[in-house]
Amino acid sequence: MACAVRKRGFVMEEVFEKRLYMAKLFDTYRNMLTEKQITSMELYLNEDLSLTEIGDEMGVSRQAVFDLLKRVEVQLQRYEDKLHLL
Numbered sequence: 001m002a003c004a005v006r007k008r009g010f011v012m013e014e015v016f017e018k019r020l021y022m023a024k025l026f027d028t029y030r031n032m033l034t035e036k037q038i039t040s041m042e043l044y045l046n047e048d049l050s051l052t053e054i055g056d057e058m059g060v061s062r063q064a065v066f067d068l069l070k071r072v073e074v075q076l077q078r079y080e081d082k083l084h085l086l
Helices: 002-032 035-046 051-058 062-083
Strands: none
Touching: 002 035, 002 062, 035 051, 035 062, 051 062
């Protein structure tokens, strides 16, 4: 049991670190994103809404939100790879 808790804690720590990194990228490069991308990232990172809640707010499906957020993550990482502002 202790091993599973440690493993789960490690996974949660990775998730938290990734989310924090994405928030930093978003804050740095947000002006290079479209309005729709900014809105979805703000709802996800700042408001901590679920994909379903974001979809309801934006009038799209949960899957569309998932796809949009993944594309934004890739785009933000590309900006960082090229510009090295963090």
